Amino acid sequence: MLRINCPYCGTRDEVEFRFGGEAGVTRPAGSEPSAWVRYLYWRRSPADERDELWLHVSGCCRWLRVRRDTRTNVILGVRDGAPGAERRDE
Amino acid sequence: MNDARRLPAGGRIDRGRRISIQFDGKPFEGFAGDTVASALLAAGVRLVGRSFRLHRPRGILSAGLEEPNALLHVRIGRYEEPNVRATLMPLRPGLEVFSQNAWPSLRWDAGELFDLAPKLWSAGFYHKTFIWPGWHVYEPLIRRAAGIGRVRLAEALAGTFSQRDIEADVVVCGGGLAGAAAAAAAARGGASVVLVHASQELGGRAGLGRELTEELERESAVQTFQNTVAVGVFGEKVVLASQHLGWGPQGPRRCLLRIRARSLVMATGALEQPLAFENNDRPGVMLAGAVTRYLDHYGVRAGRAAVLVTNHDEPYGALERWSAAGIAVAAIVDSRAMPGPGAQAMAAMLGVQLIAAPRRLVVQGRAAVRGVRIQDASGKSRAIACDLVAMSGGWVPNVNLYSQALGTLSYERGLHAHVPVASVHQVYAVGGAAGLWDADAIQMHATQVGQEAAAATTGEDGARTAPARVPPSLPDRPTLSIGPTRFPGRAHRQWLDFQHDVTVADASAAVQQGYTRVEHFKRYTTTGMAVDQGKTSLRNSLDQLAQYSGQSLRDLKPPTYRPPYTPLALGAAAGPNVGRWYRPERCLPCHEDHVALQAHFDDVGGWRRPLHYATAATANACIDAEVHGVRTAAGLFESSPLGKLEVTGPDALEFLDRLYVNNLKSLGAGRVRYVLMLRDNGVVMDDGTVTRLGSEEFMVTTTSGNAERVYLWMREWAECEWPRLKVLITRITTAWGTVTLSGPKARDTLLRAGTDVDLSPQAFPHMTFRLGSIARIPARIYRVSFTGEVSYEINVPADRTRELWHALQNAGAQDHVRAYGIDALNALRTEKGYLHIGADTDATTTPLDLGWGPLIERKPADFIGRRALAIAEYQRPERLHLVGIVAADPRAPLLAGAHLLQSSAGRSEGYLTSACFSPTLGYAVALARLERGRKRLSANLLAYDQGRTTPVRVVSPAFYDPENLRLSG
Numbered sequence A: 001m002l003r004i005n006c007p008y009c010g011t012r013d014e015v016e017f018r019f020g021g022e023a024g025v026t027r028p029a030g031s032e033p034s035a036w037v038r039y040l041y042w043r044r045s046p047a048d049e050r051d052e053l054w055l056h057v058s059g060c061c062r063w064l065r066v067r068r069d070t071r072t073n074v075i076l077g078v079r080d081g082a083p084g085a086e087r088r089d090e
Numbered sequence B: 001m002n003d004a005r006r007l008p009a010g011g012r013i014d015r016g017r018r019i020s021i022q023f024d025g026k027p028f029e030g031f032a033g034d035t036v037a038s039a040l041l042a043a044g045v046r047l048v049g050r051s052f053r054l055h056r057p058r059g060i061l062s063a064g065l066e067e068p069n070a071l072l073h074v075r076i077g078r079y080e081e082p083n084v085r086a087t088l089m090p091l092r093p094g095l096e097v098f099s100q101n102a103w104p105s106l107r108w109d110a111g112e113l114f115d116l117a118p119k120l121w122s123a124g125f126y127h128k129t130f131i132w133p134g135w136h137v138y139e140p141l142i143r144r145a146a147g148i149g150r151v152r153l154a155e156a157l158a159g160t161f162s163q164r165d166i167e168a169d170v171v172v173c174g175g176g177l178a179g180a181a182a183a184a185a186a187a188r189g190g191a192s193v194v195l196v197h198a199s200q201e202l203g204g205r206a207g208l209g210r211e212l213t214e215e216l217e218r219e220s221a222v223q224t225f226q227n228t229v230a231v232g233v234f235g236e237k238v239v240l241a242s243q244h245l246g247w248g249p250q251g252p253r254r255c256l257l258r259i260r261a262r263s264l265v266m267a268t269g270a271l272e273q274p275l276a277f278e279n280n281d282r283p284g285v286m287l288a289g290a291v292t293r294y295l296d297h298y299g300v301r302a303g304r305a306a307v308l309v310t311n312h313d314e315p316y317g318a319l320e321r322w323s324a325a326g327i328a329v330a331a332i333v334d335s336r337a338m339p340g341p342g343a344q345a346m347a348a349m350l351g352v353q354l355i356a357a358p359r360r361l362v363v364q365g366r367a368a369v370r371g372v373r374i375q376d377a378s379g380k381s382r383a384i385a386c387d388l389v390a391m392s393g394g395w396v397p398n399v400n401l402y403s404q405a406l407g408t409l410s411y412e413r414g415l416h417a418h419v420p421v422a423s424v425h426q427v428y429a430v431g432g433a434a435g436l437w438d439a440d441a442i443q444m445h446a447t448q449v450g451q452e453a454a455a456a457t458t459g460e461d462g463a464r465t466a467p468a469r470v471p472p473s474l475p476d477r478p479t480l481s482i483g484p485t486r487f488p489g490r491a492h493r494q495w496l497d498f499q500h501d502v503t504v505a506d507a508s509a510a511v512q513q514g515y516t517r518v519e520h521f522k523r524y525t526t527t528g529m530a531v532d533q534g535k536t537s538l539r540n541s542l543d544q545l546a547q548y549s550g551q552s553l554r555d556l557k558p559p560t561y562r563p564p565y566t567p568l569a570l571g572a573a574a575g576p577n578v579g580r581w582y583r584p585e586r587c588l589p590c591h592e593d594h595v596a597l598q599a600h601f602d603d604v605g606g607w608r609r610p611l612h613y614a615t616a617a618t619a620n621a622c623i624d625a626e627v628h629g630v631r632t633a634a635g636l637f638e639s640s641p642l643g644k645l646e647v648t649g650p651d652a653l654e655f656l657d658r659l660y661v662n663n664l665k666s667l668g669a670g671r672v673r674y675v676l677m678l679r680d681n682g683v684v685m686d687d688g689t690v691t692r693l694g695s696e697e698f699m700v701t702t703t704s705g706n707a708e709r710v711y712l713w714m715r716e717w718a719e720c721e722w723p724r725l726k727v728l729i730t731r732i733t734t735a736w737g738t739v740t741l742s743g744p745k746a747r748d749t750l751l752r753a754g755t756d757v758d759l760s761p762q763a764f765p766h767m768t769f770r771l772g773s774i775a776r777i778p779a780r781i782y783r784v785s786f787t788g789e790v791s792y793e794i795n796v797p798a799d800r801t802r803e804l805w806h807a808l809q810n811a812g813a814q815d816h817v818r819a820y821g822i823d824a825l826n827a828l829r830t831e832k833g834y835l836h837i838g839a840d841t842d843a844t845t846t847p848l849d850l851g852w853g854p855l856i857e858r859k860p861a862d863f864i865g866r867r868a869l870a871i872a873e874y875q876r877p878e879r880l881h882l883v884g885i886v887a888a889d890p891r892a893p894l895l896a897g898a899h900l901l902q903s904s905a906g907r908s909e910g911y912l913t914s915a916c917f918s919p920t921l922g923y924a925v926a927l928a929r930l931e932r933g934r935k936r937l938s939a940n941l942l943a944y945d946q947g948r949t950t951p952v953r954v955v956s957p958a959f960y961d962p963e964n965l966r967l968s969g
Helices: A033-041 B036-042 B110-116 B135-145 B177-188 B210-218 B288-298 B314-325 B341-350 B400-404 B439-455 B504-512 B518-525 B538-548 B570-574 B591-596 B619-632 B652-659 B704-721 B746-753 B798-815 B822-832 B853-858
Strands: A003-006 A010-013 A018-022 A049-055 A063-069 A075-080 B014-023 B026-032 B071-076 B079-085 B095-098 B160-173 B193-196 B222-225 B228-234 B238-247 B252-266 B270-272 B285-287 B305-310 B328-334 B354-356 B360-364 B371-375 B381-385 B388-392 B395-397 B407-412 B417-423 B427-429 B495-497 B599-604 B607-613 B635-638 B643-648 B672-678 B684-694 B697-702 B728-731 B736-742 B769-774 B777-782 B791-797 B880-887 B899-901 B910-918 B923-931 B940-945 B948-955
Touching (some): A003 A063, A003 A075, A049 B704, A063 B704, B014 B036, B026 B036, B160 B177, B160 B439, B160 B570, B177 B193, B177 B222, B177 B439, B193 B252, B228 B400, B252 B570, B270 B288, B285 B288, B288 B305, B288 B314, B305 B314, B314 B328, B314 B341, B314 B388, B328 B371, B328 B381, B395 B417, B417 B427, B427 B439, B495 B504, B504 B518, B504 B538, B591 B607, B607 B619, B607 B822, B619 B635, B635 B798, B643 B652, B652 B697, B684 B704, B697 B704, B704 B728, B736 B746, B736 B798, B746 B791, B746 B798, B777 B798, B791 B798, B822 B910, B822 B923, B880 B910, B880 B940, B899 B910, B923 B948
Parallel strands (some): B160 B193, B160 B252, B193 B222, B252 B427, B305 B328, B305 B388, B328 B354
Antiparallel strands (some): A003 A010, A018 A049, A063 A075, B014 B026, B071 B095, B228 B238, B238 B252, B360 B371, B371 B381, B599 B607, B635 B736, B643 B697, B672 B684, B684 B697, B769 B777, B777 B791, B880 B923, B880 B948, B910 B923, B940 B948
């Protein structure tokens, strides 16, 4: 189980959070179908470090941006997701 | 006492305490300190079980947790548990054990017929053998034959299961010499230490010595958990372990430990591997190390005359000890052409014939070993009588848990096995698990690792030091000069995985069919996928994969190790959180009033809600009476779980307008609107109402089950996508109790209860909102309706809900106003054609399917999901539209789930989503999703349900009062 260091609440167990998928997914301004499909369904899912969104649902209820290495589960940094955070997948 | 094989002295058993047990109904005796396995071996029992696939007779292979064969059903008093490893189960009074997977008896098992045609059941047989005429013909039989052991649920739950969370600087798995030394060193380094050990007494292959034992007893920083087996490592250094706390009156007391470590030390030892030769699975073929362990720990001779089968020198060292204890060594068979000089000298000293690199080796005997037949290198055959075949294919580091903790492995030639290299976390391997053998070297190395593990945790919480490596001071690993792991012979009689019945022939077949990658090979042959997780099969199987595919074991990356490392009783996983305690029960504010009205409750969206009130003999009669009450007088319904959110702020209107399909910009103060919410892929997510309380103040309701989801959804958009919108979202679901008064007499009842609100339809029309008081309770009153009748949804502070309920009950008594439940509400809304999100919609339903197209076209602004609605799929004319369905014969019932067909041979063109008998109309009505539904009104179709067809007609979904005359009255 991960431990996420929430900038508002301190280090807490994974069970307090809800996973929000990959960060860096931007909602397209127009309605061009291929851009829209990419936004809705395509994810990079790298075997590497990546930013992802976590909601501290049992704590401050803020969206956080967590940098995690998907191969090792090492968390490299946590910061507030807003403002300007990109959309997540569902 | 039938213990002919017990030595007169020796072992760690308490010879003063005899314990009687039963095996398959026959009495046996052993001593305190025995396991079921040692007691059965002492009594000369060979056959203890049947294999999984071929029902081969099987005996005890090992003396530890790796045991693949001796899985027994255990009964003590009322408690029963299947698949208990005989090698781990201590004797205790009243214990009864039973063999599994055999019928009619262990000795004469009909299932052994499977073994006559092993090729039918070769690797991948699911996909190859049973394809004609179709897998489904055989599936029921095969499903019944599959699996080992039978769970008797009530009996299995008689145990007591608790759970506990523990945190420590250093967690050590395994209390042998290495684990104990690491634990002691870590404690000396100032760390808090948890030491987990599978049996009662610390110590593994080697004892701890007095000094270390005493230090651990003294050291308060070390918390030792005996009789505790690790189940797995999860995420980041959380060890799940099952602790046996002894026996209570009902059964075992077990505790599931979740242990969070800052540093993790794996001292899980090494596992001796079998060798592949013909009939190497016969009862009486054992691991050589197990033979020694039964002698040393239990004073039991596993046989009288033994043949040692080996591929390295180490087991030769035990032969003298065996001879002295009365196990005559009849022969040694070595797969190498040239055993080491020490080994040869030992054979010569004992005067035992040594047969090197034989051309063939076959075990004889069916339910017990009777001898071996050997064809030596020169081609000469001979038979050697024996009742024990002791085999050793080398010792392999038990890296299962280390690998689960993301430790990496590499091939070590001297062990012909994979050994730990490094971990990105503070995870270390010591002792046998690190591939070490010599006791002094192990103790020195483990002490250094313990110190390093303690030092690595002294940083701030969460801070990381450099990645842990096996420290550079790692002593030399032994070079065992391991020979071939397989003897020449018939491949389909040479077992690699005893528990899943995988043979060398299966490995060869898998490679021939192209499954040459480890993960493919593993899944195709299912080797290593039984409950023992490959502890005695993985190395040899991979070796065969390497041989047949022209690779070397060095080139193969072992498959991913996953939990469970050892099986876990489901009762322990659930712990005390079962039945009523599964999750907190949420009761409505008026719960006691519903109880007083004899409500039948059920769990609806996490709330205990009344389904109906027991006023008549049958549930249907109750529901019909409640529906009738609402239609003719009025009904009272508690809708407190209704999701309620307050959305306020200068941008609240803009925010809601972007969230909902409806054009909310035109919503005036005091007005209510029925709204639909989409996901960004255009699919319907929720419905509800939006009420404008003031210019910057809105009240939103959601469906009861989606209250939390919609709140989080709003938060997410406000926070992550539109952070510049000034909006505040507040959850008020449980702050307000809600009672809905619905029916033609609702207005009269409210007037009698007393109110300061002008209730006339002109002053307070449908879909509007008023602030006021009812029965002197401050209230927010909404005129919205889910029944089709005049309805007042009255919200009051939650702690005054009962007061309101009583006031309305009293005021309505003379008009026969009665309570109604969820079932009646469902019938009322179906009669009216109102949809229920989740029942009449699913994860593909768009607002276009629901007929909202024109409304969407009129909305000028963008909203969530709008752009996705443009995609071609959502525009197809064959989409499923929401329609109404009535049966041609008014007496015919309709059932939700029935499919709609054009003819009885036709395909499904849709299905019923909600259906009920309408007590108001006197016939069954249903909502349905139907291809091109809106274009097919008044079409005649068939509703098909489990072989029965009912002629039906497509209609508009509003069955009752389609002109909404009653609603707006």
